[in-house]
Amino acid sequence: MRRRTIAHEILLQGVGLHRGTPVELCLRPGEGGIVFSRGGVRIPARTEHVVDTRLNTAIGADGAVISTIEHLMSALWGHCLTDCEVEIRGDEIPVLDGSARPFFLAIREAGFAELSGEVDPLTVHQTLRVEDGPSWIEARPGRFSLTYEIDFPGTAIGLQRFSFDGSGYEAEIAPARTFGLLRDVEAMHAQGLALGGSLDNAVVVDGEKVVNPEGLRFPDECVRHKVLDLLGDLWTLGAPLCAEISAVRASHKLHIALAKKICGAQTRVRGGRP
Numbered sequence: 173m174r175r176r177t178i179a180h181e182i183l184l185q186g187v188g189l190h191r192g193t194p195v196e197l198c199l200r201p202g203e204g205g206i207v208f209s210r211g212g213v214r215i216p217a218r219t220e221h222v223v224d225t226r227l228n229t230a231i232g233a234d235g236a237v238i239s240t241i242e243h244l245m246s247a248l249w250g251h252c253l254t255d256c257e258v259e260i261r262g263d264e265i266p267v268l269d270g271s272a273r274p275f276f277l278a279i280r281e282a283g284f285a286e287l288s289g290e291v292d293p294l295t296v297h298q299t300l301r302v303e304d305g306p307s308w309i310e311a312r313p314g315r316f317s318l319t320y321e322i323d324f325p326g327t328a329i330g331l332q333r334f335s336f337d338g339s340g341y342e343a344e345i346a347p348a349r350t351f352g353l354l355r356d357v358e359a360m361h362a363q364g365l366a367l368g369g370s371l372d373n374a375v376v377v378d379g380e381k382v383v384n385p386e387g388l389r390f391p392d393e394c395v396r397h398k399v400l401d402l403l404g405d406l407w408t409l410g411a412p413l414c415a416e417i418s419a420v421r422a423s424h425k426l427h428i429a430l431a432k433k434i435c436g437a438q439t440r441v442r443g444g445r446p
């Protein structure tokens with residue numbers, strides 16, 4: 173795959189989902205991979221720089237942390253964008269409408285610039301799996317495909333399963349918003365999370381009811397959002413992953429654990445070559 177970046181600068185403003193504070197984001201053309209920066213500290217958006225996976229994916233280096241990168245990363249995946257400078261004034265990527273669509277549309281409007289050089293897809297040579305109790309995720313040798321299953325019994329979410337073959341990201345995946353259960357909101361607030369969450373940027377479910385007056389964008393919006401998150405988290409690999417991926421009740425923690433396992437396996441394969 174040819175490396176590509178954006179053709180023009182993009183400015184975005186909003187609040188962070190977890191801290192709830194105003195943030196400004198500037199995306200610029202770049203040639204050194206996807207690199208975030210904050211207060212002069214540069215943090216490559218790579219798996220080895222992930223420092224927190226509690227309800228978001230955060231990267232850090234030299235004492236600087238940038239949280240909630242996954243929806244922007246997902247939109248970058250959606251455009252096969254391998255290189256971009258992302259400067260942030262604040263500590264968290266703005267949540268905007270809770271989906272990847274505003275990022276996806278802004279990037280498309282900025283246009284693309286092809287770079288010299290190719291990026292080789294990553295493949296797996298055997299099944300790689302990580303699990304945590306009833307939650308698991310695995311990557312098997314094969315063409316790219318992704319199947320995700322979530323289960324929230326006794327709620328409006330229930331059991332949802334979605335399969336994605338890589339086509340139709342803009343219509344099928346990008347608009348799916350983040351979601352939460354009303355009963356979890358207090359606990360999240362106590363941990364300093366979801367402070368910027370509202371019905372404008374998240375689907376909120378109270379038992380069998382969806383609280384948002386406008387309802388859902390898809391009947392299975394929640395599992396589509398999990399696919400969105402997983403694509404963003406796997407884009408920290410820095411190359412497209414050519415594998416059959418299955419995830420059941422997974423989370424950012426497991427997504428990144430799988431990405432780390434894939435990195436480790438690539439190193440071993442490269443190390444084994446003469």
Ligand code: ZN
Pocket residue numbers: 242243350397401
């Ligand atoms: Zn998300």
